[in-house]
Amino acid sequence: MPFLPITKEEIQSLGWECPDFIIVTGDAYVDHSTFGPAIISRVLEAKGFRVAVLAQPDWRTEKDFTRFGKPRLGFMVSAGNIDSMVAHYTVARRRREADAYSPGNRAGLRPDRAVTVYSRLIRKLYPDSPIIIGGLEASLRRFAHYDYWADKVLPSILLDSQADLISYGMGEKQAVEIARRLDSGENISEMTDIRGTCYLIPAARYQPGPAVDCPSYEQVCASKKEYAVSCRKQQMEQDAVRGKKVIQKHGKLLLVQNPPMPPLSQQELDWVYELPYMRTYHPCYEPMGGVPAIREVEFSITHNRGCFGACNFCSISFHQGRAITARSEESILREVRLLTKQPNFKGYIHDVGGPTANFRLPSCKKQQTQGLCPDRKCLAPKPCPALQVSHSDYLELLRKIRAVPGVKKVFIRSGIRYDYLLEDKNPDFLRELVEYHVSGQLRVAPEHCAAGVLDCMGKPHIEAYVEFQRRFAQLTRRLGKEQYLVPYLMSSHPGSTLKDAVELALFLKREHLHPDQVQDFYPTPGTISTCMFYTGLDPYTLKEVYVPRTNREKAQQRALLQYYDPKKKEQVVQALIDAGRPDLIGGGTHQLVNAARPPKTPKPRGGRKPDVRREKRRRQQNKGKGKEQ
Structure with missing residues (x-):
């Protein structure tokens, strides 16, 4: 059977009593090497394990989760290629209307916080079955983390999900090691030495040793400075050569992150990408319109x-x-x-x-x-x-x-x-x-032009982009081609003030750039920028960082980057006034926008003082009108 089994009937046709592992994913089943669940599935299969795929199960009932029965060795659970909350919500926290990782681009086929929802349901149905969570959603939420959608600090996903282990990072080596040891009869609670994994133990049982101790969950909830310190420590240990074990207390439990798993060698990477992927989505999705995400990577x-x-x-x-x-x-x-x-x-x-x-x-x-x-x-x-x-x-x-x-x-x-x-x-x-x-177009990502903002982003200063743009244009002309750079730009990143956004708008005008789309900064779990957004601090220096927070300012920064759009005129005018740059309003070549009408100014409290003479004339004109009617 070219695809891995997705139904009980397919399991039976293969002569299996049950699969060794059930791979649960929030994406539709796409057997392609750019889809993490497909890679882990094929790696386990190549190592001799029987694998079934449970893609986008209906979490509102138990039926899908009992489709294959209890696996011999355990469940491996992922939200799919991207975080389920990013898949569902825009940066403005509005519900998305489409999902490219679902058949027919249909939204709503996975739950919010998919890893947690799937894992809890599995724990309820199969209390003693090992559950290993992985993929981007689990990996980036392995420590206590700020959650943009809940607007608060949440504990490690390992607590909320009730899983046994987190396999963080790309995961091939961890998956094989866990599978091999489960197959040998080892209890998953004893697997505390596998690199690239996180586990929980009672804090009282922890044996002190070489480890980086992060501020506890309770401390990072209470103090933004402690959160920033925790973020810095975690980031600094994400290296397979020098990275140490990292621990973080959660109440009476201790989260332990083992050092990162060494990356695959070239030979191992070749092997992974040459496994027998079908390179497309499962045929069962064809009547639904297929899975759009395959188009970009096919x-x-x-x-x-x-x-x-x-x-x-x-x-x-x-x-x-x-x-x-x-x-x-x-x-x-x-x-x-x-x-x-x-x-x-x-x-x-x-x-x-x-x-x-x-x-x-x-x-x-x-x-x-x-x-x-x-x-x-x-x-x-x-x-x-x-x-x-x-x-x-x-x-x-x-x-x-x-x-x-x-x-x-x-x-x-x-x-x-x-x-x-x-x-x-x-x-x-x-x-x-x-x-x-x-x-025709080459995508590049200068992101901003203000040096302070670029420093907060960890990006090179704008001079590098200007030089590259010059060389690109020169070569394009010499070769007689019509090609363009498409710069990705980001508004409202920590460190970006309204004045910085004005500076970027002036840069865009000077360089004759008209970006069709502008991305607001999206605070996703596990990044340094998200730490800055939540704490207002640079985690490496603990110096304060300006953070645009109000919807008004975010909209103004975004509008300034599209100053040439007539629909944005009123916002741009008001933004320039708020930034103290009314000199940029007008029809001059150095100015950004020509205000057709002055911006609205708020009325003084109590309303406008009545004009007594005008009111008297109005009464005289209307005198007797009621009688005539």
Whole structure:
């Protein structure tokens, strides 16, 4: 059977009494290597375990959860590829009307806080069955964390979900180790030494040893400073080479995070991505319109993992890690040739990327023995002097993919770090990027232009983007192409004042940029920026950080980034007045918006003083009208 079983009848047709593991996911079942549950399922299958998939079970009844009966070894539970709350709500906390990870783009097929809801129901039905939770939702909520949707600090998801273990990070090695030990008869409560996992024990039973002690759940609820300290300690230990065990007390229980699991080697990564994925959604979804999320990745190739860019608002460094692992050329080329044989392949590879497409080397030579630096970034605010930069391997890979029979075009859509690219003294990659690998538009992420805001974001200063834009435009003209950069911009990030938003609007006007979309900062669990949002503190320095909080200011910052939109005129005018920049209102070339009418000013308390003479004239004019009628 090409797909893994999803029904009791399929289990029986395979001659199984029951599966070894049931993979529960909040996404529809898509058997593709960009879907975490599919990877874990295929890895376990390849190691000889019988795996069934329970995708988007109806949590309002027990029926779906009893479909396969009790698994022999346990349940592995995930919300899917993204956090269920992000899947359901916009940054304004409005309910989304669509879900690309569900059949027919239909919303509402998974619960809010899916990992917790699924795990509690499983615990109720199968009290003694091991439950391992993983994926992005569980991984980023492993410690006490600020929850934007509840607007409060919540305990570790391990407490709320009643699961036995969290497998944080990418999870392949943890899944195999847990499965092997369960299969040998070991009780899951005894698995306290597996790297890349978190577990709970009574605090009184904990044996002191080398560990980083975070402020307790009760302390981080009571003090924002203690929350910031806790965040810093957790972030600093997310390194497989030098990371230590981290503990955090929750009442009478102690959460223990073992050090991160080492990333997969190149050979292991090749093996994972060459497992027999069906590369599409299960046929049962076809009558419902399929699963839209496959469209973006169906003809894309993941060539690397990890990101030493480590932007503060991004969850990758806390989940996937900063260390880079890259697949071999041979493995990638085998996948390319496989794609060319797919019936609906049209000759276009949509992406050869990953978290950051142009990373194939470790950021520096020492990290394999000493780990990545805990107190500095590799690229921001300026590239580290120890940074090793080369695109030669990536460039050679792209050249070989272009030469595969049946391949017409190879695009890069997952984003590049232009600041890293600029450090490469060899101009060949940039030239060939512009000549062969841009599909009309190249997405890049300057995010802002104000230095203070970019420092809070962990991004390079805007001069790097301006230089990249200049070189890109120059090459584009020389090659006679019509191609554009599409800059991603973010409003209302911690550190961004209304004056900073005005500065960004002026930058956009100067550079003739008209962004169609602007993203408000979204405080998701586990990021440094979310810590800043909640505490108003930089967790590394404990200095105060300005945070835009009111809906009015957020709307004004967003409007300023689209100052040219007539629908935003009134908001932009008011924002400029509030920012103390009325000089930018008018029709001059240096000004942002021409106010057709002055902004509304509030009436004085008590209303307008009546005009006695006008009132007397009105009475005389109306005198006798009632009699005539």
